[in-house]
Amino acid sequence: MTTSEKLLTGNEAAAWGAARAGAEVVAAYPITPQTTIIETLASLVHRGISKAEYIAVESEHSAMAACIAAAHTGARAFTATSSQGLALMHELMHWAAAARLPVVLANVNRAMAPGWSIWTDQNDSLSQRDTGWIQIYCVDNQEVVDSVIQAFALAARTSLPVMVVLDAFVLSHTAEAVHIPEEEEVRPLIPEWNAPWKIDIDRPAALGSLVPPAEYEKMRKKLCDAHAQAALVIEDLAATWRKRFGRGAGLIESYRAEGAETILVTSATIASTARVVIDELRDKGVPAGLVRVRVFRPFPVAALRGALAGAKRVVVLDRNCSYGASGIFYQELRAALCGVPGAPVVHGYIAGMGGRDVTPLTVRAALGRAMEGEAPVPESTWLSE
Amino acid sequence: MPRSTLGGEVEVRLHGRGGQGTVVASLVLARAAMIEGKSVQAFPEFGVERRGAPVTAFLRVGPEKIRVRSKVYRPDHVLVLDRQLIPLVELPADHGGWFVANTPSEPAGLSSLPASWRPATIDATRLARAHGLGSGALPVVNCPMAAAFARITGIVGLDALLQAIRETVPQKPDANAAAAQEAWGTVAAAPTWEQDALQRAFGGS
Structure with missing residues (x-):
């Protein structure tokens, strides 16, 4: 065991990833089997390891709304959810992607009800397929921490929201050795997000107006093109990880x-x-x-x-x-x-x-x-x- | 012969009741193995836990990265934290290893095990009470049980185990370490296969 390796569950790894990436706003609502992600983050904030503003909201829909607002101002926003919670966010999942905001979300794959299940399958995240979010599926807890950190870089570089997905229990509650990169190793990889549509009080503007069909179609084509760009950024980040840490995969x-x-x-x-x-x-x-x-x-x-x-x-x-x-x-x-x-x-x-x-x-x-x-x-x- | 003696991956199943610290026992053993440079994977039975209800946890330890991610169906060793669960634990008859149980009985008293399974016993409930772990009604036996298990199976050494206990338990690290040390010294095992063979070949000892 190297000194920087910890015995962590997938959920703890996700929380550490958000902390190391410098999440500035965490808005979340608990749901099994995700809850220990936000519990761990709350504890990291309490211990001063994460400097995030932690907002306890009243629903997953509100969690995503808060992340959208935070991201709009250029704050690195993070939330975590699962199953029915992700489904409740659905309306705003479209919003985050189409508004081209760099929100990062960890979703613990949990089967949709009914029948009630707390165990894993992928129908919750795959139901968000057409929202415009990037989706990354993790194979182990090391990839969870790495992918969450990469997600912040990827989101800022592409103006796309990123979902990092981990299997309920098989990762979320399974403990294994995880190397947590140091802040100074990864922060320089995450650029400030400064898109022209960032809300800035020194630059007053109106956002969210009615868009004529031709302009709307153009916006959607750009969303699609951003995904093609994201594929290149994902490979670039993977190359960086292999060089710096000797691990990690890209698209496949x-x-x-x-x-x-x-x-x-x-x-x-x-x-x-x-x-x-x-x-x-x-x-x-x-x-x-x-x-x-x-x-x-x-x-x-x-x-x-x-x-x-x-x-x-x-x-x-x-x-x-x-x-x-x-x-x-x-x-x-x-x-x-x-x-x-x-x-x-x-x-x-x-x-x-x-x-x-x-x-x-x-x-x-x-x-x-x-x-x-x-x-x-x-x-x-x-x-x- | 258990695979641990062959240097490969070892699969362990732990059985206890909610509140006894079964999951923490798996984490203590995992952390100790990690301290010794091994690859580990520890996880609870994927479900909802209730105080007093049966709890199962799984542990894999190996020299290489562990890739199998399903539950453990053919454990190399089994650890049982609650004596009432002893007769309920399902064991593969053709794949025997150590069965380390919390009971005041001698190992020979565990007569219901398949022949390929070798019993070891310790009264961890008495030890936990003596060291003030948990309450009198619900003693927390995980650390002495982890120690007894480690001593018998050789899965981790005492130094790593004590360090892991101090890094893992939420309360009373000293009392837990002391109980573990006592368990390490007092766990009783049925004779090993080698001892049996020597006994049969040469008689006496």
């Missing part, structure tokens, strides 16, 4: 995927467990590999096309479902590969909904069934059925 992360005939594509902590299975298969001489999608928005189309080129078959394992369509990463990946000459066959499986445990056996089953020739179906195959 490949594991033993070189020369693989079968590649598993998945996200978040499933991609950690999956490495064990890939090692077992490789040891047996089965050419299998893994590609983890770390960033869901912007969707890394070019990176995925590159990483999957040459594979015969791709197996997408989703911990989410767009009801009436399919697993969401499955859907997105098929769209990304559409029209690519020699594109692999893509299989879609769903597992781990509502926190159902995803074990090496689960991952092995998905890969095994696809490799044995089970035909892919457009709506995804539920592994437990």
